[in-house]
Amino acid sequence: MRNVIYLRRSRKLIVEPGQHLLPPKYIATAMKNIEYLGFTFSEPLMGVLKTLSVEQFTALYEQLVADLKSLVGANVSFKPMYPGFPRQVMLASEAELYINAILHYITLELPEYEALERLPLLDQVDLKIIDLGSVDDFHQSIRSLIQAKVSISDSDKEDIEWMLATCDDPETVLPDEIPLKENVGFVVGTLLKYEKANLKLIEKYIKTATDVLRLAVALSDGDVSLAANTRFRKFKRAERRLLLRLLEQCGSIVEDMLRYKHRWIRLGEILHPAEYPNRFYNCKEAFDILRNNKPYETFGGKVEAALRHKDASLAADLLKNRAGEFARRLDHLLRMEENSSQVVAKFGEVADQVSTPVLLQVMTHFRHRNEKQALRTFFPKGNVAKAVAIANTLPDLDAEACEAIVQTCRSVLINRFSELPALGDVYIDERLRQYVTPFSQRSASKALRTVVRGSxxxxxxxxxxxxxxxxxxxxxxxxxxxxxxxxxxxxxxxxxxxxxxxxxxxxxxxxxxxxxxxxxxxxxxxxxxxxxxxxxxxxxxxxxxxxxxxxxxxxxxxxxxxxxxxxxxxxxxxxxxxxxxxxxxxxxxxxxxxxxxxxxxxxxxxxxxxxxxxxxxxxxxxxxxxxxxxxxxxxxxxxxxxxSLTKPNLYDLFMLHAAARGHLVERADAAQTVFSVNEGVTPFDIGKIMSEFIA
Missing domain, CATH: 2.60.60.30 (sav2460 like domains)
Incomplete structure (x- = not known):
């Protein structure tokens, strides 16, 4: 299974060197056969395959062919209604096509046609190269997913789950920190599912009440993004105590719990915090406030009150305590405030506390803010790849304010990236402007090539x-x-x-x-x-x-x-x-x-x-x-x-990294670090980009 995942994710195989001398005809025959599927071996991979016995090579080859067929869709039989497609369709009369369709709708039988004689494939195909990998590289690819600062796909989660379920020591794969809260719930839930967790291992990842809620959702096989409601399962007594203990350690929890009030009330009916009034006192009090609608002033309530009174200055002062939310509300504040320089200055004071994904999106938004686009397009959070497009009715903003925000974001990002290891001479392919930066892969489908929506x-x-x-x-x-x-x-x-x-x-x-x-x-x-x-x-x-x-x-x-x-x-x-x-x-x-x-x-x-x-x-x-x-x-x-999407692209992202920790060169063969469509770090290395470059 490891090579199945590795092949799909990185087009690599882990092959342990043997002590044999495999006859060349076996490798040549295998390579000729997988050409039919569009693949071939790299020279390093061939070098290791030569050391296998016939039995070892045959077993590897049979599994590889099955995996490659599944990747491209050749694992099933394709029998179209007209086997001589497209010629049979183009030559048939309208009456023939109509009668065939009606008969099929009535009987569900396909019309009987002789398959036309076809020439062999005349197309010259660029073969995809399968390279030699390593255990360390495979582990790092999974660790990169866990460390991603943006949401990952169901396919990514399946790969992480397999790794955590099968590894002897999960700490060899787990990072010290899991930046994305959704991943915290999923990873900790997986560790508990396979009995690979202890309190010391998992409590460092659980920091807020919402982290605990996501964990309960993960244990109930629900949507850890919390975009959809989850029907909580009945937890064992030990699981209930664990969830309450994790919640108790999160300190002030009421305001966080009020964000998902009704879900917490349903979860509380299962956790029974009142059974432990002394041991989990904070939990008991918090659930009491939620269930009985006791008054509790929240940060969000204060901000909303300021916005209702159109007091952008007060709202900005409040939001300075939560920089990420400040960034997301920046456009709204600028539309309210005539003296935009004050809002811009206050944002500049806390911009270094905003996450990299949000800074990149804010920078791109304000760089193109006054361009006349007919539509505004959103991708709502959740496991379904929905798109919502509405008419763009936003009024123009002060151009100087927009440029100031762009420069603030750029300065913070360059300073942040400069703390990462040096890249040396860097080549960046202009074509990367066409590829969108991966911020949300939550609803991405499993594919032969993983590409970011809008690329x-x-x-x-x-x-x-x-x-x-x-x-x-x-x-x-x-x-x-x-x-x-x-x-x-x-x-x-x-x-x-x-x-x-x-x-x-x-x-x-x-x-x-x-x-x-x-x-x-x-x-x-x-x-x-x-x-x-x-x-x-x-x-x-x-x-x-x-x-x-x-x-x-x-x-x-x-x-x-x-x-x-x-x-x-x-x-x-x-x-x-x-x-x-x-x-x-x-x-x-x-x-x-x-x-x-x-x-x-x-x-x-x-x-x-x-x-x-x-x-x-x-x-x-x-x-x-x-x-x-x-x-x-x-x-x-x-x-x-x-x-007409306007989203942060990979060219701009990598240019920021080059400005912070490298030196641009004009040729790939003169560079120590290459960002390109076909070599070096490519748009298809999404796990690597999410963990190492959206830092």
Whole structure:
């Protein structure tokens, strides 16, 4: 399992050197075989593989092939409705397509077609290199996740849980401090789950009442972000005493508990603090205040009162005691206060107490504050990748005040980064401007490449993009899904987001735009798939620019309730060569597992030849219907929102680090530290970036 995780996260393998001399034909054959999946071995990895016995190498190779197939989606059988896709769809008459669809809807049987003879794959594929790793490097990658200062994904949590469950001594992996509170609840909960914890080990991580609440949520398999309510399980007496003891040590707890008053009241009904009136006196008193609505003046109440009276100066004075909240309310205060210099000066006094993620976001916000954007886009906290876009009605702010805030944030960040180890000569790739800094990976899907939502990736060479979808119905948690129909669609828009064309189960082809759908399959007892081919030159020639790829659960099941569902895309130079699904041409693949029925994995910008990574899982909404025709208003809104995002980017982040602890050079081969799309620290090294560069 260790190599399964390591391969997915870092494209590396841990292989202990043997004392044999493996015949070269074994390695050559293995490398030729995994080329079909789009991978190859590095020279250091080959060097160690040569020392294995035949039996050791065979075992490693068989597991590796299974893991690689799972990564790219080749572990399942792809049988589209039209096996000669796309040619069979483009050549069939409208009547033939219509009759085939109707018969399938009635019988659920696929039409019988001979698979057309296909040329071997003509595309030259850039192979992904699998490198040699080490135990220390693997442990550090997990430690980096635990130390992340921003939220991590469910996939990250699964990897951490496996590590903590299987390691003999968790202290070899655990850092001295866990900066993100969500991770505190999850990690401590995992240690308790596998009986790897003692009070001395965990109490240093629990510092506030909300930390204890997150721990109780984690032990109840709930959402540690606290974005959603959790049904607390019944705790054993020892667990109740532990939670109360941790809560008691947190000092003044009432105000913190009032933030989540009703959840604490429900938790108190399970913890029974009154059973220990002397041992946990503070806990008993705090629960008494919550349950009986006793008056208690809170910091938040004072700030809200100042804001109601439009007293920005008083609010700023109060917020100086909580710098992070000050930073988040800064725009609001500046809109209230005519003399903005006072608010800016007060923020400057406490800016060094604000966390790095918040400073980066504040700096970017005020750098672009007066730019005229039609929409403001938010990603609400929680485990579902939602996006909310509203009209931008904010009035302009004083330009000097905005610039002063930007410079304050920049100065604090450079001073902070200067305390980290020196980087030496540094090369920074300009293309990193297109990659968003990872601040919230909480709702990120498991994918072949982990990318931050809103990032723009370059399209590889080629003229045809082939989207793919695979899903299966069956039993999940003892409940059968029933018939499952997931629909794949692609909608084309011009540069102004005016509708151009769509390809979906209602419109299988477009001769003008040379695009086609492989056929609508409406049941998947053994798995089903759909494909869409998009011809880039044809769409650009006739004025198209954006393509929104979307998936709809037509039968209404949420993706999290399916045994398996994933989607992705391939770039093809020769669409008619090779198989319909060629693993080596897969560029991206992601699992669909959110509690939603609609997903937008990517948006293509054909004018810039970029892929905008969306990974959005949308809830049902009046603007979102279960087919693409009924979804136009919502699709356009999401498209406009994702293509106009203004978020901190990796280029600016790494430039701050270079200014603080390095010297910029113009060539990568002259640098000791490289930040680039393809080498050194890349946008896909999210764990490393979160723990080491958002410091």
């Amino acid at each position: 723009r990736l370059e399209l590889p060479e080629g003229e045809t993009i082939r989207f793919f979808l695979w899903w299966k119905e069956g039993t999940v948690n003892g409940q059968h899904t029933g018939r499952v129909d997931i629909d794949l669609s692609a909608v084309m828009y011009d540069k102004n987001w005016r509708y151009v064309e769509h390809i979906s189960y209602t419109n299988l082809r477009s001769a003008k735009y040379k695009s086609a759908h492989s056929g609508d399959i409406t049941s998947a007892p053994h798995g089903a798939c759909e494909f869409i081919d998009i011809d880039i030159p044809s769409i650009v020639r006739y004025g198209g620019r954006y393509i929104v790829a979307a998936l709809h659960s037509f039968t209404g099941q949420a993706y999290c309730d399916l045994p398996e569902c994933f989607a992705g895309w391939m770039m093809r130079k020769h669409a008619a060569s090779g198989e319909v699904f060629e693993p080596s041409t897969v560029v991206d693949r992601l699992d669909l597992a959110a509690d939603t029925q609609i997903a937008i994995p990517v948006i293509l910008d054909l004018a810039e030849r970029t892929v905008i990574w969306c990974d959005l899982a949308l809830q049902r909404h009046p603007n979102y219907n279960n087919n693409v025709e009924g979804n136009q208003k919502g699709m356009v809104l999401m498209g406009q929102a994702m293509t």
